[in-house]
Each structure stands twice: as C-alpha cells, then as structure tokens.
Amino acid sequence: MSAKLPSSLLRRRDGVVAEIAFVWLARFAVFAPLIVLGWLLGGLAIDGLGRIDWAFITELPSRKAERAGIWPALMGSLWLITLTAAIALPVGVAAAIYLEEYGRQSRIAGVVEVAIANLAGVPSIIYGMLGLGLFVRFAGLGKSVIAGALTLAILVLPIIIMSTREALRTVRDSLREAALGLGATRWQMVRQVIVPMALPGILTGAILAVSRAIGETAPLVLAGAVAYISFAPDGIDAPYTALPMQIYDWTSRPQKAFLVNAAAAIVVLTVVLLLLNSVAIWLRNRYQKRAY
Amino acid sequence: MDASAATSVEPVASGATSKPQRPWLRQRSGSVGERAIELGLAACSLVSIVVTIGIVVVLLYEASGFFAHVSLGEFLGDTMWTPTFTDNQHFGVWPLVVGTLMTATIAMSVALPFGLLAAIYLSEYAAPRTRRMLKPALELLAGVPTIVYGFFALTVVTPFLQGWLPELGGFNALSPGIVMGIMIIPMVSSLSEDAIYAVPDSIREAAYGLGASKLPTIFRVIVPSAWSGIAAAMTLAVSRAIGETMIVAIAAGQSNTLSFDPRGQTETMTAYIVRIAQGDLPTGSIGYQSIFAVGLVLFVMTLTMNLVSYRLSRKLRARNRT
Numbered sequence: 334m335s336a337k338l339p340s341s342l343l344r345r346r347d348g349v350v351a352e353i354a355f356v357w358l359a360r361f362a363v364f365a366p367l368i369v370l371g372w373l374l375g376g377l378a379i380d381g382l383g384r385i386d387w388a389f390i391t392e393l394p395s396r397k398a399e400r401a402g403i404w405p406a407l408m409g410s411l412w413l414i415t416l417t418a419a420i421a422l423p424v425g426v427a428a429a430i431y432l433e434e435y436g437r438q439s440r441i442a443g444v445v446e447v448a449i450a451n452l453a454g455v456p457s458i459i460y461g462m463l464g465l466g467l468f469v470r471f472a473g474l475g476k477s478v479i480a481g482a483l484t485l486a487i488l489v490l491p492i493i494i495m496s497t498r499e500a501l502r503t504v505r506d507s508l509r510e511a512a513l514g515l516g517a518t519r520w521q522m523v524r525q526v527i528v529p530m531a532l533p534g535i536l537t538g539a540i541l542a543v544s545r546a547i548g549e550t551a552p553l554v555l556a557g558a559v560a561y562i563s564f565a566p567d568g569i570d571a572p573y574t575a576l577p578m579q580i581y582d583w584t585s586r587p588q589k590a591f592l593v594n595a596a597a598a599i600v601v602l603t604v605v606l607l608l609l610n611s612v613a614i615w616l617r618n619r620y621q622k623r624a625y
Numbered sequence: 626m627d628a629s630a631a632t633s634v635e636p637v638a639s640g641a642t643s644k645p646q647r648p649w650l651r652q653r654s655g656s657v658g659e660r661a662i663e664l665g666l667a668a669c670s671l672v673s674i675v676v677t678i679g680i681v682v683v684l685l686y687e688a689s690g691f692f693a694h695v696s697l698g699e700f701l702g703d704t705m706w707t708p709t710f711t712d713n714q715h716f717g718v719w720p721l722v723v724g725t726l727m728t729a730t731i732a733m734s735v736a737l738p739f740g741l742l743a744a745i746y747l748s749e750y751a752a753p754r755t756r757r758m759l760k761p762a763l764e765l766l767a768g769v770p771t772i773v774y775g776f777f778a779l780t781v782v783t784p785f786l787q788g789w790l791p792e793l794g795g796f797n798a799l800s801p802g803i804v805m806g807i808m809i810i811p812m813v814s815s816l817s818e819d820a821i822y823a824v825p826d827s828i829r830e831a832a833y834g835l836g837a838s839k840l841p842t843i844f845r846v847i848v849p850s851a852w853s854g855i856a857a858a859m860t861l862a863v864s865r866a867i868g869e870t871m872i873v874a875i876a877a878g879q880s881n882t883l884s885f886d887p888r889g890q891t892e893t894m895t896a897y898i899v900r901i902a903q904g905d906l907p908t909g910s911i912g913y914q915s916i917f918a919v920g921l922v923l924f925v926m927t928l929t930m931n932l933v934s935y936r937l938s939r940k941l942r943a944r945n946r947t
Contacts, residue, residue, distance in 0.1 A: 352840045356750055362742035363751075363759055366810045370766055373777045427669035435663055436670065437650055448673040454861065454931035455924070456868025458895050459680060461902070462920045466683035470908055487676050494673070506647065513649055520662045548770025551870035551895070555902045577772045577871075584776050584875055592780055599773050606768070 377603070381596030389597060393563050394579070398590030403598050406579035408565035409478070409558070410547055410605075413575055416482035417489065417546045422539055424486075425493030432494070433501040434523050453491040460488045461555030469557045476557030479569040484556040485549060489542035496538025500531040533616050540613040544606050550577035576602050684924055687917030694911055700918070704883045708915040709901065718894075720883050721919060725893040727885065728802040728873055729866035735806025736862055740813025741855065747814065748821045749843055760815070767811040775875030778804040783876060790888065796878025798891035805872050809862045816861065820854020820941060821847060857937035864930035868923065870895035894923045 392402025428445070436442040464484030474480040504527050512522035528535070559574050560582040566573045574582075576598060583595035692700070695716040703717025743763065747756050783800040787793045793800075824847050832842040848855070878890030879900060892900075898916045906913040 349838065349840065352838070355840055356746070359742045359746035359750060362739045363746050363763065366739060366743075366766055366807050367759075367762055369807050370769070373769070373773070373781070376777075376781055377773075424669045424672055427666045428672060429670075431663070431666035431670040435650070435666060437647070441667065441671070445670045445673050448677045450935060451928070451931060452673055452677060454864055454927060454934075455680065456865075456870070456895065456927055458868065458870045458898055459684075459920060459924050459927075462898070462917060463676070463680050463683050465902070466687055466917070467679060471683075490673065490676070494670075509647070509649075518655055518659050519649065520659050544768070548772065550770070550772045551874075551899060554899050560903065577770060580772050580776065581871065581875070584772075584779065592776075595776055596780075599776060602770065603773070606770070610768070 374603070377596050377599050380593055381598075381600040384593050384597035385600060390601070394561060398588060398594055401594055403576065403579055403601065405562050405565045406574050406576045406598070407601070409562075409573040409578075410576045412478045412566050412569075412573060413482050413485060414543050414547050416479065416569065417485040418539065418543055420482060421486035421489050421493055421542065425490050425542075426497050426535060428490075429494045429497035429501060430523060430528070433498050434519070434527065449491050449494055453495065457488055457549055458551040458555065460484055461552030463487065464552060464556030474570070476559060476572050477570045478566050478573045481553055481556045481558055481573060481575070482569075484552050485546045488549065488552060489546050492542045492545060493538055496541065497531070497535050500534025500538065501527060503534060504530045533619070537613045537617050540609050540616075544609045544613075547605065547609070548577060548602065550575075550581055553578055554581070576605075680924065684917055684921045687914055688921045690909065691911065691914035691918040694914075695918075706881045706897075709912040714911075715881075716915070718919065718922060720881055721892060721894045721897050722922070723883055723885065724798065724877070724880065724891040725867055725895070725923075727887055727891060728798050728805065728877065728893055729863060731799060731802025731887060732805035732809060732866040732869075733859070733863060735803055736809040736813050736866075737859060739806075740810045740858070740862070741817055743810065743814040744817035744821055744855075745843060745848070748818050749839070749847070763811045763814060766808060769808070771808070771869060771871040772875075774804050774808055775801070775872040778872055778876035793888045794878070794890060796876065796890045798877055798887040798889075801872045801876040802887065804876070805866055805869050808869075808872070809865055812865060813858050813862050816858030817851070817855045820851040820858065823854065823941065824850045851941070853937045854941040857934045857941065860930050860934035860937065864927045864934070867930070868895065868927050870899055874899045894919045898923075
C-alpha cells in the first residue's frame with residue numbers, strides 16, 4: 334500500500350511519543366505470534382527428535398511406549414492422501430473449468446459459487462459427520478480407508494476449486510481468442526492451451542489441498558479411523574488409522590513416554606508437510622518465471 | 626504453507642474480480658462430443674451443491690431421531706448435558722454452547738488485537754521487503770495442523786500458565802482458547818489487511834493534506850473506512866473458533882454442567898462430538914443421535930456467521946467501487 338504514496342508522505346513521522354509507542358506495539362503484534370511458533374517447533378524438536386529412529390518409523394504401535402512405532406499410521410496417511418487426491422482432483426479441476434470457462438454467465442454457476450463459498454467455511458468436524466452418516470453408515474462402507482478418503486475429498490474440494498479458478502484466471506484472454514480464432518473448439522482450447530498454461534497454479538493448489546488433508550484429525554475420528562491398529566491397510570476397504578489420529582491417541586494418554594512419542598510423530602508429520610510445501614513453492618517459482 | 630491460509634479462509638474473495646467480456650460464452654458448444662464434455666464438467670461443479678444438501682439432510686435426519694426423544698424445550702431449557710448416562714439423563718445443550726462461546730471469546734480476545742495491529746503494521750508501516758517476508762511467515766501459523774496446537778496447549782501452554790495461575794486445572798478453557806487465538810491471528814490479519822489495502826489512497830492523501838498525522842489518519846480515517854471488511858474478517862474468525870475441534874478436544878477436558886470458569890474443565894460442542902464418536906455407539910442410540918443434534922446447532926451457528934461475513938465483505942466491495 335505505502336508503495337503507492339510519494340516518499341515524502343511515507344517518511345512523515347511526526348515523532349510523537351504515542352506513534353513510536355504504537356509502532357512498537359504493532360511490531361510486537363507481528364513478532365509475538367512468530368516467537369510462539371518458534372517456541373512450538375523448537376520444543377517439539379527437542380522433545381521428539383531424540384525419539385525418532387528407524388524402528389520408530391517401521392514398528393507397529395504397542396502398549397509399551399518405548400517399543401511403539403508409527404508404521405500403520407504412516408501407511409494409513411499415505412493411502413488416505415493418495416485416494417483423496419485421486420477423487421478430489423479430477424472433480425475439483427473439472428468443476429473449476431466449468432465455472433471459469435463455460436458457465437460463467439449461467440444461473441447454475443451463481444448457485445454453485447454460493448455453495449462453494451459456504452462449504453469453505455463449514456467446520457471440518459461437520460464434514461466428518463457427513464462422512465459418518467453418508468459413507469460409513471448409509472453407503473455401508475464401514476470404517477474403511479475409502480470412507481475416510483471420500484470424507485477428506487469433500488473437505489478439500491472447495492480449496493481445489495478455488496485455487497484452480499484462481500490459476501485459470503491468470504491465463505490471458507488473448508490466448509483464448511487466439512485458440513478459438515485458429516479454429517479450435519472450446520474443449521480443444523481448454524485442454525491444449527488454458528489448462529497447460531494454468532498447470533503450475535493448479536498443482537500448487539492440489540499440494541496445498543493435500544497438505545490440508547494430511548493434517549486433519551477431527552473428520553477422521555468421525556469417519557471411521559481407528560485409534561489403535563496393528564497392521565497397515567492392504568486395500569481400500571481395510572480399517573485404517575492416520576498420523577494425526579496416532580498423535581491424538583498418544584496425546585490423550587497420561588504417561589509421559591507416550592507424549593514423547595506424540596512429539597516424535599508430530600516431527601514426522603511436520604517434515605512431510607514441509608516437503609509437500611517446498612515442492613509447491615518450487616513449482617510456483619519455477620513456472621512463474623515463464624512469462625505469459 | 627504460505628498460500629494455504631489465503632485459499633482456505635477467503636471464500637468471500639472468489640468472484641470478486643470483474644468479469645471480462647467473452648463473447649464465446651454466450652454460444653452453445655458445437656458437436657455432440659463437445660456438448661457431452663460440457664455436461665460432464667457441469668456435473669462436477671454440481672457436486673458442491675449436492676454436498677451442501679447432503680450435509681443438511683444428514684444432520685436433520687439423524688437429529689430428528691434425537692428430537693423424537695427429547696423436546697426442543699428440554700434441549701434449550703435444561704442446564705445439564707448427560708445424554709450418555711444410563712440414569713439421570715439430561716439433555717440441556719447449554720453447557721456445551723457456553724463452553725464453546727467461552728473458548729471462542731478467549732480466542733478472539735487474542736486474535737482480534739494481535740491480528741488487527743499486525744494488519745495495520747504490515748499495510749501502513751512495514752517496508753515492502755519486510756512485508757514480503759513477514760506475511761508468509763505469519764501464514765505459516767495457519768498451516769500448522771490443529772492437532773499440533775492441541776499438543777502444544779496441553780503440554781506447553783497449560784504448564785506455563787500454571788506458573789502464573791496456580792489454581793488453573795490441567796484441563797481448562799484458557800490455554801486452548803489462547804492457542805486457538807494464536808492460530809487465528811493470520812486469518813484476521815490477512816483479511817483485515819486486504820480491507821485496509823482496499824481503502825483508496827485519495828482518502829489517505831486527503832487526511833494528510835488536511836494536516837492529520839499518521840496515527841490519527843489510521844484510526845480516524847483508514848480503519849473506519851475499512852471497517853466492514855475488518856468486521857467480516859472478525860466474523861469469519863469467530864466462526865472458525867466455534868468450529869475448531871482438536872485443540873479443545875485435547876486440552877479443555879470434559880464437563881456436563883454449566884460453568885463460566887475458564888480455569889476449570891470445559892467442554893465445547895466440537896469436543897463433545899469427538900469424544901462420543903471415539904466410543905463405539907450403536908446407530909440409533911440416543912448418544913449417537915445426540916452428536917448430530919449438537920452438530921446441527923454448530924452448523925447453524927457457523928453458517929450464520931459465514932453469511933454475515935459474506936454480506937459485510939460485499940458491502941465493503943460495493944462501497945469501494947463508488
């Protein structure tokens with residue numbers, strides 16, 4: 334904002350004590366939350382890092398905290414996000430393409446728009462209740478990976494639709510006009526020009542959606558994740574647990590040793606999240622340089 | 626993680642840009658294949674409407690079972706909540722509603738001042754380079770999974786606060802409330818900043834031209850001009866605090882009586898739902914049905930706040946256009 338003002342106005346600081354005090358207060362408001370974040374991450378690293386070894390990754394959960402591992406939870410999370418992405422991505426991207434490239438002026442698009450805005454604000458636990466009522470019970474999927482993945486897919490759908498629309502909007506209209514002018518049909522224009530151009534943005538949104546899904550706990554508690562399980566899922570109808578569920582289970586136990594396990598599992602979860610986000614940032618930087 | 630906050634908390638921002646002219650949108654697709662593709666894409670976009678209807682139907686259907694046993698008068702009149710007891714059952718939802726409002730109030734009393742001050746600092750004071758670094762750093766806070774915040778509230782913040790308040794229980798409303806507030810700060814600050822950013826520079830220049838210094842310009846001119854946008858951010862933040870689950874489920878404890886003491890155990894609507902869902906309740910039991918009744922109340926509350934927020938931000942946009 335201030336960049337737009339002439340610099341004489343920017344430098345206008347009247348030296349009043351009140352203003353100096355205010356600026357420091359405002360600075361504090363920005364930095365205090367960051368300090369808390371550092372405190373949180375630092376504390377976790379101190380508590381958790383020492384507990385992580387190869388056995389912690391590959392072992393099954395156990396009543397004895399020292400011998401317990403996260404293998405089923407890690408595999409469960411992998412199954413979940415793979416299925417979630419496989420379900421939510423095609424539907425979300427298709428919906429966004431329709432809203433941006435086809436139905437902009439139709440009445441349905443207006444209703445869909447309101448529905449998406451509304452869904453984005455629904456608490457995640459409500460999605461869990463939908464998953465419980467619809468997938469676990471009504472559709473008879475039971476407490477299976479697919480029920481959990483469908484629930485998470487619905488949860489991240491608004492994120493995928495919104496970020497894809499954002500990406501499609503960055504493609505200039507002149508490209509659309511050029512494609513159509515060369516005789517392309519509308520779908521040829523979308524598939525061969527618009528989507529490839531918007532792909533980095535779409536992928537970034539997809540990764541953000543996946544990282545949202547991987548950290549969710551509340552919907553899984555309702556949609557059938559089991560807190561204690563001694564094997565990794567072997568199919569879409571298998572019972573499952575997930576990393577956040579394992580963390581929740583360990584955090585709810587009174588013994589200190591389980592809290593250490595929880596901290597270690599959080600470190601693993603954070604590393605996975607950081608990896609995903611680095612890929613998203615790398616993708617964006619790599620493709621943003623390409624001018625169009 | 627930097628953009629996740631932006632995409633997840635700004636439903637109101639979509640569709641804000643003015644729509645360019647695209648004459649081909651008025652034409653129908655040509656061949657049968659083209660037409661089929663368009664219909665397929667349209668069907669995918671209808672999923673959002675189906676999901677919205679699905680949520681309402683599931684909540685109403687399961688809650689109707691609950692309200693067949695329990696009168697609305699008892700639900701809203703009693704002050705005890707013990708649906709899973711075998712005897713001495715009470716079905717007054719108030720303990721959960723009060724617990725929810727209490728943690729949300731604590732969260733907002735952290736998120737509101739910090740978020741607003743951060744927004745003012747970032748938009749009016751910070752140099753462009755500082756701003757470019759601080760904004761994504763703040764948004765990292767919104768990308769941390771809530772289960773991690775729950776762990777933090779229980780194992781770090783509660784013991785820390787007990788050093789100051791010895792009478793604070795191991796489970797309480799204060800610690801998860803504060804942590805929830807910290808989590809919501811980036812949401813408040815980035816949405817408020819957008820609102821402040823949208824205030825036209827001519828208004829700032831007019832204030833400076835009339836001889837106002839920076840601080841009065843901010844508080845008497847800029848913040849009031851951006852007020853409906855800031856209020857929209859606040860309302861969305863309250864809705865988020867009401868719906869937040871894992872932090873309170875881990876660190877707030879459980880309670881079935883009305884309590885206004887943030888130092889003692891508190892149960893929110895979300896925490897109750899999670900606690901009951903963990904047990905294996907048979908379908909059709911009153912305990913199972915009760916979570917949908919509570920979920921319905923939660924859904925109505927958050928939906929109301931989201932709609933208010935949507936209205937407020939539309940008002941801001943309409944005014945800035947003139």
